[in-house]
Amino acid sequence: MEHNTTPQSPNESDNQKGSSRRDFLKNIGLAGVGVATGAAALYSGHVFEAKKEVSGDQKVLLTQDGKLVQVDSLEIKALEKSGESLQDSLSREGIPGRRWVMVTDLSKCRNARKCITACQDVHQLRPEQYHMNTLQMQDTPGTAPYNMPKNCQHCDNPPCVSVCPVDATYKRPDGIVLIENNRCIGCRFCMAACPYSARIFNWIEPKDAASHEGQEYSAELNVPQKMGTISKCLFSADRLREGKLPYCVEACPNGVYYFGDQNEDAVTNGTTKETVRLSKLLRDNGAYQLMPELGTKPRVYYLPPKNRLFPFEEATDATPEKA
Amino acid sequence: MTMDDNKLTIDKITADLTHHIRINKGFLLWMGFLTVSLLICLYAYSLQLRNGLGVAGIRDFVTWGMYLSNFVFFVAASLIGMLISAVLGLIGMKWLTPITRIAETIAVAFAAVAGLVIVSDMGRPERLAYVFIYGRPQSPILWDVTVITTYFVLSLLLLFLPMIADMAIIHRKVASLPSWLKPIYKTLSLNFTDQPEQNKIISRSIRILLILLIPAALSIHTVTSWLFAVTSRAGWDSTVFGPYFVSGAFVAGSAAVIIAMYFFRKNYKLQDYLTDLHFNNMGKVLATVSLVYLYFNINEFLVPGYKLKRADAVHLQELFAGKDALMFWLVQIGGLILPILFLLFRRFRKPGPVLLISIAVLIGAWFKRYLIVIPTQEHPFLPIQHVPANFMHYSPTLIETLISVAPFILVLIIITLISKFFPVIPLHETAVEKGIDHIKFD
Numbered sequence: 001m002e003h004n005t006t007p008q009s010p011n012e013s014d015n016q017k018g019s020s021r022r023d024f025l026k027n028i029g030l031a032g033v034g035v036a037t038g039a040a041a042l043y044s045g046h047v048f049e050a051k052k053e054v055s056g057d058q059k060v061l062l063t064q065d066g067k068l069v070q071v072d073s074l075e076i077k078a079l080e081k082s083g084e085s086l087q088d089s090l091s092r093e094g095i096p097g098r099r100w101v102m103v104t105d106l107s108k109c110r111n112a113r114k115c116i117t118a119c120q121d122v123h124q125l126r127p128e129q130y131h132m133n134t135l136q137m138q139d140t141p142g143t144a145p146y147n148m149p150k151n152c153q154h155c156d157n158p159p160c161v162s163v164c165p166v167d168a169t170y171k172r173p174d175g176i177v178l179i180e181n182n183r184c185i186g187c188r189f190c191m192a193a194c195p196y197s198a199r200i201f202n203w204i205e206p207k208d209a210a211s212h213e214g215q216e217y218s219a220e221l222n223v224p225q226k227m228g229t230i231s232k233c234l235f236s237a238d239r240l241r242e243g244k245l246p247y248c249v250e251a252c253p254n255g256v257y258y259f260g261d262q263n264e265d266a267v268t269n270g271t272t273k274e275t276v277r278l279s280k281l282l283r284d285n286g287a288y289q290l291m292p293e294l295g296t297k298p299r300v301y302y303l304p305p306k307n308r309l310f311p312f313e314e315a316t317d318a319t320p321e322k323a
Numbered sequence: 324m325t326m327d328d329n330k331l332t333i334d335k336i337t338a339d340l341t342h343h344i345r346i347n348k349g350f351l352l353w354m355g356f357l358t359v360s361l362l363i364c365l366y367a368y369s370l371q372l373r374n375g376l377g378v379a380g381i382r383d384f385v386t387w388g389m390y391l392s393n394f395v396f397f398v399a400a401s402l403i404g405m406l407i408s409a410v411l412g413l414i415g416m417k418w419l420t421p422i423t424r425i426a427e428t429i430a431v432a433f434a435a436v437a438g439l440v441i442v443s444d445m446g447r448p449e450r451l452a453y454v455f456i457y458g459r460p461q462s463p464i465l466w467d468v469t470v471i472t473t474y475f476v477l478s479l480l481l482l483f484l485p486m487i488a489d490m491a492i493i494h495r496k497v498a499s500l501p502s503w504l505k506p507i508y509k510t511l512s513l514n515f516t517d518q519p520e521q522n523k524i525i526s527r528s529i530r531i532l533l534i535l536l537i538p539a540a541l542s543i544h545t546v547t548s549w550l551f552a553v554t555s556r557a558g559w560d561s562t563v564f565g566p567y568f569v570s571g572a573f574v575a576g577s578a579a580v581i582i583a584m585y586f587f588r589k590n591y592k593l594q595d596y597l598t599d600l601h602f603n604n605m606g607k608v609l610a611t612v613s614l615v616y617l618y619f620n621i622n623e624f625l626v627p628g629y630k631l632k633r634a635d636a637v638h639l640q641e642l643f644a645g646k647d648a649l650m651f652w653l654v655q656i657g658g659l660i661l662p663i664l665f666l667l668f669r670r671f672r673k674p675g676p677v678l679l680i681s682i683a684v685l686i687g688a689w690f691k692r693y694l695i696v697i698p699t700q701e702h703p704f705l706p707i708q709h710v711p712a713n714f715m716h717y718s719p720t721l722i723e724t725l726i727s728v729a730p731f732i733l734v735l736i737i738i739t740l741i742s743k744f745f746p747v748i749p750l751h752e753t754a755v756e757k758g759i760d761h762i763k764f765d
Contacts, residue, residue, distance in 0.1 A: 183450075185447045187445055199383075203375055203381070294555050
């Protein structure tokens with residue numbers, strides 16, 4: 001152990017030497033900090049000055065909330081977010097200030113099924129996959145049968161969103177319930193929870209999957225569809241962003257659908273393009289919602305099937321054969 | 324008891340309970356059979372991975388099919404560990420000693436595999452990690468993942484702790500042990516030498532585990548029932564679903580334990596340890612839990628059946644007299660009412676009859692989950708229209724059936740391995756109960 005022994009009691013001079021060495025180091029340290037601070041100040045001043053430089057080249061850009069702004073080209077920087085995640089955050093934020101609402105007039109529906117095909121065409125759906133389906137309803141044996149277009153009700157208290165384990169389906173401030181099929185794990189709890197049977201699943205490879213390969217995913221259009229994930233009506237969120245009516249609403253030949261913004265209290269008929277006051281339309285026609293007793297608070301209103309000027313016909317359209 | 328008697332008894336117990344720990348032809352054949360069967364099922368799963376869940380019979384309306392009812396069954400069967408070890412064990416029922424390890428083995432095997440069953444039902448199994456990365460605590464699936472994992476860990480510990488002493492005895496006293504097994508037993512024995520302090524630590528830990536096990540077990544099946552009960556669908560929208568599921572789980576688990584007891588007794592020649600008394604008592608346990616389950620069944624069907632709200636009426640009509648009536652009545656009468664009646668008589672609680680009754684109960688229990696999960700979805704609130712016929716009525720496909728058989732094979736493999744390489748009956752506890760206070764380790 002002897003070779004390990006170090007001097008145990010240093011004498012005075014050692015002590016003094018040590019303390020002067022400490023002072024020296026302290027001074028160097030202080031000087032170093034001073035130099036660094038000065039350099040940093042100089043550098044930030046340089047950066048600040050550099051920022052003030054203008055190229056004179058002004059660019060006109062569109063901001064996220066739809067305003068046009070003028071920006072010097074030197075101030076334009078690449079986004080930290082990738083394009084996809086920006087798109088994702090946009091589709092989660094919705095369209096500011098809006099509360100979308102749909103009114104379906106059952107007295108006008110003749111089961112033309114144009115809404116269905118228009119929807120299926122844009123959303124890459126097979127004939128048996130419905131975001132929108134027209135059902136032949138009869139409430140009780142004594143009452144008249146009628147056609148009822150049924151899509152996602154975009155509930156304000158959506159059971160599907162509550163049960164999703166991974167936040168793949170979400171409710172936007174503008175009222176739309178969307179799906180992000182990059183996130184969906186395919187557990188189908190949302191399908192089990194939905195009382196309106198509004199959700200569908202890609203059990204097999206989606207229609208024309210090969211032709212959509214490599215296409216960037218858009219949550220607002222939910223295309224390309226992905227095998228093993230959920231799909232459903234989106235209120236055509238991509239069209240709303242362009243200021244247009246949803247695909248189904250525009251395709252209807254019989255004036256069944258009204259669509260609009262509850263905040264503006266105005267809805268537009270997709271066939272006649274007539275805009276009417278939402279509250280008056282609902283009040284005058286005895287509007288109702290599907291299964292309001294479940295507390296889901298749907299954003300789709302129905303006008304009862306009264307005063308129909310055409311007979312109810314059993315649906316004659318061919319039922320898809322197998323899937 | 325003299326030293327010699329003591330030595331004689333412990334040697335005899337050790338020999339009786341460990342003579343099966345050797346690799347023989349029967350074991351290899353059985354494991355080979357299980358492995359080949361499992362490979363066939365895995366091939367079926369590879370087809371599903373490639374072609375999507377569409378290879379199964381589930382479609383947009385019946386979206387949860389056999390995979391999910393299978394999952395419920397597996398969670399149910401795993402609950403028996405809690406009933407036998409925790410509830411009855413904490414009450415202090417001495418006759419349970421030789422059954423506890425069988426119950427825990429079944430609990431561990433079914434709980435471990437239940438997680439895999441649910442993965443087979445996922446449309447995107449490769450995104451399983453998203454449940455942990457993006458998990459939302461509002462979703463009952465998160466609760467289920469949490470409690471099943473907890474229950475599995477607790478059950479595994481409860482299987483292991485009483486085994487520490489057994490490992491010490493085996494690696495010192497059993498000469499015929501395959502040489503590659505010895506170091507494994509030595510490691511698992513954690514240097515146990517039967518000191519009073521060691522025994523105290525182990526028994527105290529077991530007690531804590533047993534107490535923790537009760538809320539964990541109640542949670543796993545209650546939460547599993549909530550996967551259904553949190554929806555508003557007729558047949559699922561029920562407030563008794565938690566206790567209904569838990570009591571049903573005890574029925575399935577008790578039957579599974581009796582079946583396992585019978586096969587271990589026969590194959591491992593444990594007639595002196597698993598006696599007619601044990602079968603008689605387990606028969607009584609099965610009858611009791613079945614009566615509780617019958618009570619919840621009456622609640623579950625009579626109350627909505629009395630009111631006949633529109634959606635409930637359709638659902639009950641299908642079950643009682645419609646498409647599912649045959650299966651429903653076979654399950655309720657053959658799998659529940661008749662077994663209860665038979666088990667009231669002592670002669671039907673002998674090993675042979677009680678085995679047959681338990682097999683009927685276990686098959687009934689599986690189909691019962693099928694009846695809980697599937698018929699409800701065939702009549703949602705709004706009519707099913709303009710879709711192909713296979714969307715309206717669910718029928719499982721061959722691939723789906725094979726994928727559903729795979730978890731059973733896995734459970735059998737796990738049970739076979741545990742029971743083959745470890746004593747089926749707790750060695751140390753049995754010795755203590757026979758009056759051997761201290762085992763001398765040479």
